[in-house]
Amino acid sequence: MYELVDNTTPVPLSSTRWKAVYGSATPIPTDTEYVKYDWSPTLYAVTRWPGGESKWQWDRMTYDFQRRAGFPAGVPIAWVAGTSVYRWATSDEIFFLAPDGRRHRVSADEWQRAGSPAAQTLSDEGFIKLPWAGEVFRMTSLSSWTGYQAAWDEQKREDFPTPSVVQHIPGESFTSVEGTSDIKYTSSLLNRTITYSQWRAAGFPLDPTSVGPLVLANPGQLVGVGGRTYRAQSASTSYSIKVGPNYSRFEVRGGDQWVASDGEMERAELARVGYYPRDTDLWGAFDVRVTGDVSKTWDGGGPNISQIFTNVEPGEKNKPPAIAFKITPAGALEVHTRGDKNAITVTTPRTVVRTSIPNANDGRVIHVVYRTRLNAFGGELDVWIDGTRVVRSRDASIGYNDTTDDSLPQFKFGQYRSATSETIVTEFANVDFGTANLLGRVANPLPWPEGY
Numbered sequence: 001m002y003e004l005v006d007n008t009t010p011v012p013l014s015s016t017r018w019k020a021v022y023g024s025a026t027p028i029p030t031d032t033e034y035v036k037y038d039w040s041p042t043l044y045a046v047t048r049w050p051g052g053e054s055k056w057q058w059d060r061m062t063y064d065f066q067r068r069a070g071f072p073a074g075v076p077i078a079w080v081a082g083t084s085v086y087r088w089a090t091s092d093e094i095f096f097l098a099p100d101g102r103r104h105r106v107s108a109d110e111w112q113r114a115g116s117p118a119a120q121t122l123s124d125e126g127f128i129k130l131p132w133a134g135e136v137f138r139m140t141s142l143s144s145w146t147g148y149q150a151a152w153d154e155q156k157r158e159d160f161p162t163p164s165v166v167q168h169i170p171g172e173s174f175t176s177v178e179g180t181s182d183i184k185y186t187s188s189l190l191n192r193t194i195t196y197s198q199w200r201a202a203g204f205p206l207d208p209t210s211v212g213p214l215v216l217a218n219p220g221q222l223v224g225v226g227g228r229t230y231r232a233q234s235a236s237t238s239y240s241i242k243v244g245p246n247y248s249r250f251e252v253r254g255g256d257q258w259v260a261s262d263g264e265m266e267r268a269e270l271a272r273v274g275y276y277p278r279d280t281d282l283w284g285a286f287d288v289r290v291t292g293d294v295s296k297t298w299d300g301g302g303p304n305i306s307q308i309f310t311n312v313e314p315g316e317k318n319k320p321p322a323i324a325f326k327i328t329p330a331g332a333l334e335v336h337t338r339g340d341k342n343a344i345t346v347t348t349p350r351t352v353v354r355t356s357i358p359n360a361n362d363g364r365v366i367h368v369v370y371r372t373r374l375n376a377f378g379g380e381l382d383v384w385i386d387g388t389r390v391v392r393s394r395d396a397s398i399g400y401n402d403t404t405d406d407s408l409p410q411f412k413f414g415q416y417r418s419a420t421s422e423t424i425v426t427e428f429a430n431v432d433f434g435t436a437n438l439l440g441r442v443a444n445p446l447p448w449p450e451g452y
Contacts, residue, residue: 001027010049010057034061036074042100043074046081058082060099078113085119089142089273090126090164090222094119105159121406124274127155127163128222130190132201136163137189142222142229143274145170147189167215167243170224174199214242214249219258222273226431230270233258233414240268241414247449248428250414252303254421269414272433276409278374278399282308283438285369286413286431287448290361292424295329302328303417305426308374310400310407316345322374322399322409323381333360335383335390339397341376349397355383355390365429367445369438374399374409384442427452 001013003022018024031048043061058081059065066072082099094111096104106114124143127150129136136155139147155161172187174194183199185192194202203215216239217223217232223243224230234240235256242249250268258267276282286306294302307321324336335354340347360366366386373380379398383391400407411433415426430446432438 002030004050008050008055010047034069034072034074035077035080037080037096037098037102037104038076039104040098040100040102042098042102043072044080044099045069056081058099078110079115079117083117085117087119087121088126088161089121089123090128090139091162093162095159095161103157103159105161127158127161128166129163130169130202131165131167132198133190133194135190143272145188145224145229149189164220164222166222166224167217168202168224174202214244214247217241217243217270223270225270228432229273231273232269233271233412234268235266241270243270244449244452246429247452248414248431249452250426250428251423252415252417253423254419264419265416266419267414267416269412269416272411274410275405276411276434278402278408280435281371281373281437282409282434283369283371283436284308284411284433285367285438285441287365287367287429287445289363289365289427290327290333290424291363292361293422294327294331294361294424296420296422297329297418302326303415303424303426305333305415306368306411306413307416308372308409308411310402310409313344313402313404313407318348319345319400320348320351323370323372325368327361328356331359331361333357333366333385335370335381337379337381337393337396337398339376339379340400341397343401343403345400352396354381354393355385357385357390365448367441369442371439372398376401387442387445 001018002010003013005011033046034043035046036043043066045059045061045065047057049055049057080098084097085094086097087094094106096106124141126139126142127136128139136150137147138150138154169187169189172185175184183194185194219232219234219236221232222229223232225243225248226246232241235258237256239251240256248270252266252268256266256268288305290305297303304321304324304326306325308323309321310319312319320338322338326334326336328334334356337352337354338349340349368385370381370383376397376399378395381391381393381396381398382389413428413431415424417424429449
């Protein structure tokens with residue numbers, strides 16, 4: 001029993017108080033309904049107290065509770081309070097975690113009927129599989145390729161998330177077993193003998209120190225480059241993105257769009273899985289070679305070859321990258337920064353050109369190292385190109401005044417450009433980005449991979 005304090009707040013009513021204050025008067029029935037998810041046997045009692053939905057009381061019904069209520073069947077409902085909503089980094093599928101601990105992969109219709117609740121992205125976790133193997137791997141850290149083989153029971157408990165198909169696992173090897181026709185596959189996630197058809201599907205590799213020849217990265221797939229995990233964003237072609245152990249090639253031709261919402265922009269990029277902290281030293285380094293006619297891209301629309309960007313927050317519009325390495329129509333490599341001190345970005349911030357290096361698309365390899373601290377009120381940036389410091393910025397507005405986890409900094413490299421009929425190729429090697437200090441690469445650049 002409950003009593004309503006000030007006719008709004010329900011407070012449990014003891015038997016003594018019921019008798020002393022209310023004279024054991026017959027209680028008025030509450031507005032209570034017994035509900036359940038279609039995909040779970042658990043029943044819940046929802047009591048609609050005065051004051052709106054935020055005041056409603058939700059109780060998970062025990063067996064004794066159900067007995068006292070006459071064993072109700074439970075009315076199907078689209079949303080139970082206390083349900084968590086999430087998605088894995090390896091898929092756009094949305095899952096509900098009910099208060100009883102059951103998980104359910106919801107359909108678009110179920111999600112909409114539940115009110116389209118926002119889903120938390122588990123940005124560094126998910127499920128993957130190799131295209132030629134049946135095993136599914138539960139990744140506890142996509143950024144470091146840490147995980148384990150997910151048993152069928154675990155996949156069932158998680159309601160069978162669709163694994164992302166990855167072409168290879170960094171550091172994997174295919175070796176022949178002496179005296180037999182067997183091929184042994186070895187990686188951090190799987191170690192076993194594979195069949196001839198599986199070896200053929202993998203491209204017949206036999207080099208224990210690499211993952212074989214360049215592999216085509218299809219749109220949306222997770223790939224490993226330099227021991228890091230990236231997601232491919234490109235048109236579906238036979239040439240857009242090809243990767244090796246420490247080398248990536250991006251080719252964009254006229255009309256190569258990733259998604260329709262790109263408008264007139266064309267791209268082939270690898271987006272690092274995971275986020276990075278704000279107002280912390282972040283280091284990046286890459287070696288790049290650019291070839292092709294960039295002169296027909298419009299001013300400002302020359303290829304972005306690498307960028308640090310953040311997602312828009314509610315109410316925001318266009319948020320260009322906080323830092324972008326760009327090839328201009330004149331063929332110069334420019335470093336652009338942008339910042340906005342406003343809590344909500346509605347106006348495109350001014351672009352500041354920090355440096356311009358001519359003739360960057362002449363086919364030579366350019367070594368880039370940089371350090372930044374993203375802060376809309378006092379950011380920093382140092383850039384070294386071919387061993388020479390070309391940028392030293394302090395107390396600059398670099399980055400956005402963001403607060404949500406989904407708008408933490410992210411990293412991409414490849415090619416993002418305005419529409420043009422010309423073919424442009426960007427090749428990268430020795431790409432790294434994170435919090436580790438990379439200053440040593442200024443004076444001691446890593447060698448360009450042999451054969452590329």
